[in-house]
Each structure stands twice: as structure tokens, then as C-alpha cells.
Amino acid sequence: xxxxxxxxxxxxxxxxxxxxxxxxxxxxxxxxxxxxxxxxxxxxxxxxxxxxxxxxxxxxxxxxxxxxxxxxxxxxxxxxxxxx
Amino acid sequence: xxxxxxxxxxxxxxxxxxxxxxxxxxxxxxxxxxxxxxxxxxxxxxxxxxxxxxxxxxxxxxxxxxxxxxxxxxxxxxxxxxxxxxxxxxxxxxxxxxxxxxxxxxxxxxxxxxxxxxxxxxxxxxxxxxxxxxxxxxxxxxxxxxxxxxxxxxxxxxxxxxxxxxxxxxxxxxxxxxxxxxxxxxxxxxxxxxxxxxxxxxxxxxxxxxxxxxxxxxxxxxxxxxxxxxxxxxxxxxxxxxxxxxxxxxxxxxxxxxxxxxxxxxxxxxxxxxxxxxxxxxxxxxxxxxxxxxxxxxxxxxxxxxxxxxxxxxxxxxxxxxxxxxxxxxxxxxxxxxxxxxxxxxxxxxxxxxxxxxxxxxxxxxxxxxxxxxxxxxxxxxxxxxxxxxxxx
Numbered sequence: 170x171x172x173x174x175x176x177x178x179x180x181x182x183x184x185x186x187x188x189x190x191x192x193x194x195x196x197x198x199x200x201x202x203x204x205x206x207x208x209x210x211x212x213x214x215x216x217x218x219x220x221x222x223x224x225x226x227x228x229x230x231x232x233x234x235x236x237x238x239x240x241x242x243x244x245x246x247x248x249x250x251x252x253x
Numbered sequence: 254x255x256x257x258x259x260x261x262x263x264x265x266x267x268x269x270x271x272x273x274x275x276x277x278x279x280x281x282x283x284x285x286x287x288x289x290x291x292x293x294x295x296x297x298x299x300x301x302x303x304x305x306x307x308x309x310x311x312x313x314x315x316x317x318x319x320x321x322x323x324x325x326x327x328x329x330x331x332x333x334x335x336x337x338x339x340x341x342x343x344x345x346x347x348x349x350x351x352x353x354x355x356x357x358x359x360x361x362x363x364x365x366x367x368x369x370x371x372x373x374x375x376x377x378x379x380x381x382x383x384x385x386x387x388x389x390x391x392x393x394x395x396x397x398x399x400x401x402x403x404x405x406x407x408x409x410x411x412x413x414x415x416x417x418x419x420x421x422x423x424x425x426x427x428x429x430x431x432x433x434x435x436x437x438x439x440x441x442x443x444x445x446x447x448x449x450x451x452x453x454x455x456x457x458x459x460x461x462x463x464x465x466x467x468x469x470x471x472x473x474x475x476x477x478x479x480x481x482x483x484x485x486x487x488x489x490x491x492x493x494x495x496x497x498x499x500x501x502x503x504x505x506x507x508x509x510x511x512x513x514x515x516x517x518x519x520x521x522x523x524x525x526x527x528x529x530x531x532x533x534x535x536x537x538x539x540x541x542x543x544x545x546x547x548x549x550x551x552x553x554x555x556x557x558x559x560x561x562x563x564x565x566x567x568x569x570x571x572x573x574x575x576x577x578x579x580x581x582x583x584x585x586x587x588x589x590x591x592x593x594x595x596x597x598x599x600x601x602x603x604x605x606x607x608x609x610x611x612x613x614x615x616x617x618x619x620x621x622x623x624x625x626x627x628x629x630x631x632x633x634x635x636x637x638x639x640x641x642x643x644x645x646x
Contacts, residue, residue, distance in 0.1 A: 172387045180519075180526045181399045185406065187522070188515040192407035195510065196414035199426035203418035239430070246437055246521045250444050251312050 191242050198235030201228045259586070260333045263593060264457045267340040269481040272450040274347040275359040276306055276485025279446065281493040282356070282516070282536040283438035286509035286543075288617060289498030292428035293435070295489070295614035301432075302439040303487035309443020310479030314451065314470055323384045324364055325371045333457050334582040335367075335374040337589065340453070341596045342366030342575030346567060348603045354492035354500070354612075355563045358531030363449060364389055365571030370579035372572075388529050393564065396519055396530040397538025404508075404515035404539040408546030411507040427506035434513035441520050442532050443482060450478040491612040497537060499618060500556045502544025511546070512539035534564060 205225035212224060284298040293301065325331065343362040350357040364385075371379040415423045451470040458464040464471070470478075498504065504512070516532075516539040523530050537560055544552040578595075581588040 172391060176526055177391070177395060177528070180523050180528060181395065184399050184515070184519045184522045185403045188403035188511075188518045189406045189410060191518070192511050192514050193410045193414065195427075195430055195514075196411045196507075199423055200414055200418055202426060203415070203422040206419060206422055239433075243433055243437060246517060247440070249521045249525045250309070250441055 187242065191239055194235050195239045198232045198239070201232035201235065204228050205232070260337070260589060261457055261461055261463070263589060264333045264337045264340070265454050267337055267344070267593075267596070268450050268453045268457075269477060271340045271344050271347075271359075271363065271453075272447065272478055272481035273485035273488075274344050274351070275446050275450070276303075276482035277488050277490045278347050278351055278356070278359050278485075278493060279442055279532060280486045280489050281497045282532045283435045283442060283513075284489075285494045285497035285536075286504050286512055286540060287428075287431045287435045288494055289504045290428055290431065290506045290509040292431035292506065292509065295491075295494075295617050298435070299487050299489040299614075301436060303483040305436055305439035306443035306447065306486045307479045307483035309440045309445075310447035310451075310475060310482065312440070312444045314448060314475065323381055324388065325367050326375075326379050326381060331371075331456065332374075332460060334589065335370045335579055336453060336457055338370035338374070338578035338582045338592065339363065339366035339575045341578040341592050342369060342571040342573070344596060345574050345599050346571040348600055350563055350567075351490050351492060352603050352607055353563075354496040355560060356493045356497055356533045356537055357560075357563045357567045358393075358533045359446065360449065360529065360531055361389065361393065361564070361567040362571040365568040366575030366578075368568070369572030369575030369577075373576040373579040374583055389568070392523065392528045392530040393534060396523065396528075397534040397541075400512075400515045400519045400535045400538035401542030401545075403518065404512040404542030405546035406542075407511035407515060408508050408543045411511055412546075412548060415507070424506050427510040430510045431506065431513055434510060434517055437517040438513060438520065438532070438536065439486075441517065441524070443479070445520075445524065445532070447475075447478045447482045450481065451475055454478065489614065491614065491617045492607070495612055495617050495619075496556065496560075497540060500553060501537070501540050501560075502547065502552050503549075504540065504543060505547065508540075508543035508547050512536070512543035515539040515542065531564075 205228035208225050208228070280299055280302050284293065284302050287293045288295050288298050340363075343359070343366040346357070346362045346365070347359055368380050368385065411427070451474050454474045455464065455468065455470045458474075459466055459468060502508070513536075516536040519535050519539075520530070520532060541552055541557060544550075578592045581592050
């Protein structure tokens with residue numbers, strides 16, 4: 170009987186790596202979003218009610234970068250399905 | 254000729270019926286955790302899953318050129334009676350496990366039915382037992398472990414990274430992520446499982462000479478297989494959704510996203526590496542890992558045990574029914590009719606029993622047990638309640 174232990178181990182390793190990687194990047198994106206939210210809330214409180222508050226662009230850009238990386242992973246997954 | 258077309262028609266209808274139960278049984282894989290965390294409302298979740306299952310059927314037909322991936326010797330062994338018997342075994346097992354609210358692998362049920370029917374109809378030499386071990390048994394043990402481990406790690410990390418973040422942002426963010434991860438599972442499921450039915454119908458047509466050897470599935474086969482699995486998915490196997498979404502662990506959005514990502518990744522990597530595996534087992538494994546990786550590290554072991562027993566039983570049980578059905582179907586038209594009648598009667602009986610304790614879109618999140626003591630006192634029905642308020646994360 171021929172069992173491809175190597176391929177099995179490889180599949181397991183790759184699956185683990187990609188899952189943990191994607192979820193970590195996604196969580197970082199959410200971390201950035203929530204930091205921005207907290208910063209904006211603080212500024213809003215300092216500025217008093219009714220004032221428009223801006224800022225947190227860097228955090229927002231970081232969050233979007235993270236989500237884009239996850240999106241790329243999904244697209245790669247889609248391409249795997251379609252080309253099988 | 255009349256004899257052949259009767260049988261072929263029966264096989265095609267039964268194959269589509271199996272496809273329907275397959276969709277029905279496996280909605281939970283993609284959507285259970287999204288429904289449990291409130292990322293998607295139950296009805297919307299099954300609609301998305303149905304649509305993506307249908308779309309998935311059109312993405313690829315490469316798997317559809319083989320029924321079993323070499324598990325049974327298709328060249329010499331397979332004839333329509335055996336396929337019919339295999340399908341009967343698979344359908345009955347799928348319905349029985351659905352009735353009990355237990356997620357079991359539809360693919361294993363089909364393979365089990367095929368193995369049993371082949372052993373009875375052709376003999377044990379018609380089955381490649383080496384392939385059974387290397388393509389079914391080893392992935393069946395390994396894949397839920399890998400998915401569970403990956404999901405466990407991902408859950409731990411997700412909690413660690415967003416430890417100090419506002420629960421509202423976190424809940425909303427991960428729930429949004431869940432929509433994508435569960436959609437990906439649905440699409441992959443449609444591609445893999447609808448193709449199995451296409452393969453069965455196509456090879457049946459080839460075996461009676463209605464299609465040339467090595468033909469790809471005709472369009473009507475692709476469309477009807479996609480439609481059957483999508484319809485089954487849309488009906489929603491609510492009992493199984495309940496077991497997987499809230500029966501194994503209390504799933505928060507972080508955990509739901511981690512487990513779905515793990516499941517999607519394992520399914521995609523292993524199918525691109527050529528390992529067949531059970532979507533059901535991978536998704537359940539992912540949920541178990543997420544439950545253990547959560548802050549309370551909790552898992553309802555009773556449910557885990559029942560699921561694992563069911564997984565172990567799926568292959569032999571479907572094989573037994575498939576073998577019995579093959580014995581009858583080989584006797585001639587009356588045997589085929591008898592198996593057909595038994596199949597219809599058994600399915601109807603299970604449906605009637607299920608009506609005694611219906612589980613549907615409205616009460617799918619209510620209780621954690623599949624056989625509940627009517628209504629739990631503190632049941633929280635509204636699936637839209639943010640999980641952050643119900644879960645002490």
C-alpha cells in the first residue's frame with residue numbers, strides 16, 4: 170500500500186499556516202479599526218459635542234491593507250476551486 | 254431496451270435525490286457557525302449557500318469523470334443496479350443521521366454504499382481496499398484533526414490580538430469576515446459534491462451506451478445536479494445546523510471566523526493536493542478546535558462523542574444497506590422496484606418522525622440539544638442578538 174505521508178504532512182502544515190496567518194492578519198485589521206474608533210471617540214469627547222472629528226487615517230489604511238491581504242487569500246482559494 | 258431505460262431513469266432520479274439530501278445535510282457545514290453567531294440570518298444564510306452551491310456546480314467538472322476516485326473498480330464492476338443500490342444506502346443513512354441531528358459525511362455514505370453494493374454485486378475483488386484506506390480512512394482521521402488544530406491556533410491568536418479591542422467592533426468585524434469564509438465553503442462544497450452526482454449520472458449513461466466513453470457531463474446533467482444540491486441546501490438541514498452551530502460549543506464571532514477559515518483552507522489545500530475528504534468532518538473539527546481555543550476552552554463532549562461514533566458508523570452502515578439493496582436489485586426489475594419502494598417508504602417515515610419535533614429557521618438557535626425538553630427556560634430566540642451580549646468573551 171502506498172500512502173503519501175509526505176503530501177499529507179505538507180497539506181497539514183500548509184493548512185495550519187494559512188489558517189493561522191489569515192485569521193491573524195484579519196484580527197490585526199480589526200485591531201486597527203478598533204484603535205481608530207477609540208482614538209476618534211477620545212477626540213470627540215475632547216472637542217465637545219457636535220464637532221466633526223477626523224483623523225485615524227493611518228489606522229484605517231492599515232486595516233484596509235489587512236483586509237486586502239485576506240481578500241487576496243480568498244481569491245487564491247477561488248482560483249484553486251476553478252482550476253481544479 | 255425498455256428494461257435499460259427504466260433502470261437508468263430510476264438511477265438518475267435516485268442520484269438527484271441523493272444530491273438533494275447531500276445539500277440538505279451539508280448546509281450546516283458552511284452556515285452553522287454563521288447562523289449561530291448571528292453573522293447571517295438563518296433564511297439568508299441558506300439562500301446564499303444554495304446560490305453558491307449552484308454556482309459551484311459550474312466551476313469545474315474534472316472530478317465528475319469518476320464516481321469513486323478508484324475506490325471501486327469502475328471498469329469491470331459498475332452497472333446501474335449497483336449504483337442504484339449504493340445510492341439507496343447513502344440516502345437512507347443521510348436521512349437517518351439528519352433525523353438524529355448528527356452531521357455525518359455524505360461522501361462517506363456514498364462510498365460506503367458503493368463498497369457494500371460492489372462487494373455483494375461483483376465480489377470483494379471489485380473494491381480497491383488499498384484506496385479505501387489511503388483515500389478515505391486516513392484523510393477521515395487526519396482532516397478533522399488538522400482543521401481542529403488550525404482552528405484552535407487561529408482562535409487563540411484572534412483572541413490574543415483583539416484582547417483589548419471594543420467588543421462591538423470585534424463582533425461586527427468578525428461577523429463580516431464570517432460571511433466570506435462561509436461563502437467560500439459553500440462554493441467549494443458545490444464544486445466537490447455536485448460533481449459526484451454528475452459523475453454518477455454520466456457514468457450510468459456511459460455504461461448503457463447513451464454517451465460515448467470518457468464523455469464529459471452533458472449540460473442538463475450539470476444543471477440538474479447543481480439545482481438538486483442547491484434546492485437541498487436551501488431547505489436547510491436545520492437539525493444539523495443546530496447541532497453544529499450551538500451543540501458543540503458556544504461559538505463567538507472570533508471562533509466562528511477561525512473555524513470557518515480553517516475548514517475552507519483545509520478543504521481547498523487538500524483537494525488541490527488530491528486528498529478527498531469529508532467537508533462535514535473538517536467543519537466539525539474546526540468548530541471543536543474553536544471551542545477549545547476559546548477563553549473558556551469548552552466543548553460539549555457528549556455531542557463530540559456522538560458525532561465521532563456516527564463518523565465511524567457511516568461507512569459500514571451505508572455499506573450494509575447498500576449491500577442489501579444490491580442483493581435485491583440484482584434479482585431483476587421487481588428487486589429494483591422493491592428497493593425503490595423501501596427507499597421511498599423509509600424516507601417518508603423519517604420525515605414523518607421529524608415532524609414531531611420540527612426544527613426550522615425560527616428555532617434553530619434556541620436550544621443546544623437535538624432532542625430538547627420542549628423549551629429551555631432562558632432560550633434566547635432572536636438570532637440577531639449580537640453575540641457579544643450573550644457571550645462572556
